[in-house]
Amino acid sequence: MKDKQNKEITNRDVDFARWYTDVVKAAHLASYSNTKGCIVIEPNGYAIWEKMQSILDSKFKETGHVNVSMPLLIPENLLRKEGELVKGFAPEVAWVTSGGDKKLDERLCIRPTSETLFSDYFASNVSSYRDLPKLYNQWCNVLRWEKETRPFLRSREFLWQEGHTIHETKEEAEAETLSMLNIYNNFFHDYLAIPSIVGKKTEKEKFAGAEYTYTVESLMYNGVALQSGTSHYFGQKFSKAYDIKYLNRENKFDYPYQTSWGVSTRMIGALIMVHSDDYGLVLPPKIAPKKVVIIPIGNDLEILSLANDYLDKLKKEGIEAYIDNSDKSPGYKFADAEVNGIPVRIEIGKRDLENNMITLVRRDTREKMQVFTNTDIIHDVKILLEDIQRDMYDRALRRREEMTYTVTDLEEFETIMNSHPGFVKAMWCGNAECEEKIKEIRGTKSRCIPFTDEKISDKCVVCGKKADTLVIWGIQY
RNA sequence: CGGGAAGUGGCUCAACUUGGUAGAGCACCUGGUUUGGGACCAGGUGGUUGCAGGUUCAAAUCCUGUCUUCCCGACCA
Numbered sequence: 040m041k042d043k044q045n046k047e048i049t050n051r052d053v054d055f056a057r058w059y060t061d062v063v064k065a066a067h068l069a070s071y072s073n074t075k076g077c078i079v080i081e082p083n084g085y086a087i088w089e090k091m092q093s094i095l096d097s098k099f100k101e102t103g104h105v106n107v108s109m110p111l112l113i114p115e116n117l118l119r120k121e122g123e124l125v126k127g128f129a130p131e132v133a134w135v136t137s138g139g140d141k142k143l144d145e146r147l148c149i150r151p152t153s154e155t156l157f158s159d160y161f162a163s164n165v166s167s168y169r170d171l172p173k174l175y176n177q178w179c180n181v182l183r184w185e186k187e188t189r190p191f192l193r194s195r196e197f198l199w200q201e202g203h204t205i206h207e208t209k210e211e212a213e214a215e216t217l218s219m220l221n222i223y224n225n226f227f228h229d230y231l232a233i234p235s236i237v238g239k240k241t242e243k244e245k246f247a248g249a250e251y252t253y254t255v256e257s258l259m260y261n262g263v264a265l266q267s268g269t270s271h272y273f274g275q276k277f278s279k280a281y282d283i284k285y286l287n288r289e290n291k292f293d294y295p296y297q298t299s300w301g302v303s304t305r306m307i308g309a310l311i312m313v314h315s316d317d318y319g320l321v322l323p324p325k326i327a328p329k330k331v332v333i334i335p336i337g338n339d340l341e342i343l344s345l346a347n348d349y350l351d352k353l354k355k356e357g358i359e360a361y362i363d364n365s366d367k368s369p370g371y372k373f374a375d376a377e378v379n380g381i382p383v384r385i386e387i388g389k390r391d392l393e394n395n396m397i398t399l400v401r402r403d404t405r406e407k408m409q410v411f412t413n414t415d416i417i418h419d420v421k422i423l424l425e426d427i428q429r430d431m432y433d434r435a436l437r438r439r440e441e442m443t444y445t446v447t448d449l450e451e452f453e454t455i456m457n458s459h460p461g462f463v464k465a466m467w468c469g470n471a472e473c474e475e476k477i478k479e480i481r482g483t484k485s486r487c488i489p490f491t492d493e494k495i496s497d498k499c500v501v502c503g504k505k506a507d508t509l510v511i512w513g514i515q516y
Numbered sequence: 517c518g519g520g521a522a523g524u525g526g527c528u529c530a531a532c533u534u535g536g537u538a539g540a541g542c543a544c545c546u547g548g549u550u551u552g553g554g555a556c557c558a559g560g561u562g563g564u565u566g567c568a569g570g571u572u573c574a575a576a577u578c579c580u581g582u583c584u585u586c587c588c589g590a591c592c593a
Contacts, residue, residue: 056587075584127593151593186517186591193592247593337551370553388552398552
């Protein structure tokens with residue numbers, strides 16, 4: 040059989056960046072607009088986002104969070120109340136300066152994130168310990184004036200969710216920060232089939248305004264790291280800056296403790312860069328909006344009725360499926376199902392039916408299986424979907440392990456990053472100058488300090504001084 | 517934000533050097549024949565050439581500005 044690769048898609052190993060945008064376009068996930076860094080998320084891409092939203096939203100609600108909607112615009116004075124946040128975001132903020140043709144007395148910032156809005160709201164709506172905690176979340180768009188943009192990975196406008204919570208005690212807020220990080224980590228593991236590493240950001244890499252930042256880091260097929268989710272502990276920084284005071288149980292004024300956490304449409308980019316191939320998108324079944332496509336080959340009544348029968352049964356099992364009954368050729372339909380990342384394909388044709396068989400194809404490996412029609416096909420499909428989900432995770436994990444290096448010598452560090460980058464584990468003394476030094480190697484940054492208390496030496500990989508912190512380093516998107 | 521390249525029907529490109537009123541393949545639509553890896557035949561629709569100015573009797577073509585995309589670098593809370 041001739042095995043023609045999708046002609047629209049650049050080879051992944053030849054040009055990864057072009058391959059990525061080719062997949063985005065070929066699978067109709069997004070298309071460019073006439074505004075730099077603002078993309079049109081097309082139905083196929085948006086369906087993935089909706090799937091992510093519905094899963095995460097229910098996890099948030101199970102843990103007591105409620106959804107709200109904050110304004111798009113932030114008055115300049117409000118933004119300026121927290122110095123570090125302003126400093127961090129200033130270069131990336133877009134301003135509204137006039138309404139109609141009238142210049143505004145005070146500029147309005149288009150939200151790059153909403154800590155200031157939530158804090159301002161909390162300031163006037165929290166007055167007693169009885170008002171705490173407040174566990175809020177919002178699904179919205181934000182705007183950051185990025186210089187270099189790429190669909191899903193770094194766009195100016197993007198969709199995300201931002202949780203903002205406020206608590207009576209430090210312990211409770213810290214537990215919240217960790218608990219949300221775990222929700223993200225589990226979501227990556229269980230649904231996206233992406234093995235992520237969780238840990239703390241260094242001072243240099245943490246969110247401006249946070250006391251500390253936890254992060255979910257994942258490694259793409261080409262060895263480049265992607266920050267895929269964050270959870271911040273603010274302590275009392277914002278409550279003091281925004282004067283959120285409440286009467287505590289001792290009838291004294293006190294400042295509450297805050298957190299924020301978020302994931303964005305960047306996760307769609309991660310899905311592509313971890314799992315997809317030269318035939319197009321590959322989606323883990325649990326996040327695929329359509330899990331099964333049934334392709335009838337020919338117009339025989341027997342074929343069509345069998346296709347409809349399978350569709351009904353799949354739907355009854357809650358498995359999203361559809362029949363491709365367009366008048367395209369079978370080859371076209373196969374390729375189309377592949378480029379769109381439909382996890383399982385059922386091919387029904389005369390040739391198989393003469394032997395009482397049909398063909399099942401899994402997208403991830405493109406392996407074909409012939410199955411007798413008198414067996415429980417729906418059961419087979421269910422098992423196959425589970426296999427694909429598990430195998431995709433295992434493959435991604437193996438690949439990440441192959442691309443994770445342990446290094447005790449700076450020269451070796453450099454050789455690795457210049458030849459076959461990935462995650463590098465190396466000891467660090469805690470000095471920002473050493474972190475800066477590593478950045479000279481192809482812009483390698485610290486990704487996180489993982490929670491696992493691993494030690495590979497007692498010397499900093501840069502300066503050789505005493506070091507007891509293991510850091511995971513990587514080139515980032 | 518610096519350096520480079522490119523924008524012509526939905527897509528890939530031709531015509532540009534040497535100005536003369538836009539063409540092909542694919543896609544799309546109609547009808548028919550087909551159907552196991554991107555089908556075939558016949559007919560058809562679709563573009564004031566990214567946008568805005570300028571030069572000229574005449575601009576896709578020359579000039580200026582601007583926007584968008586891609587590559588390299590800087591930046592990326």
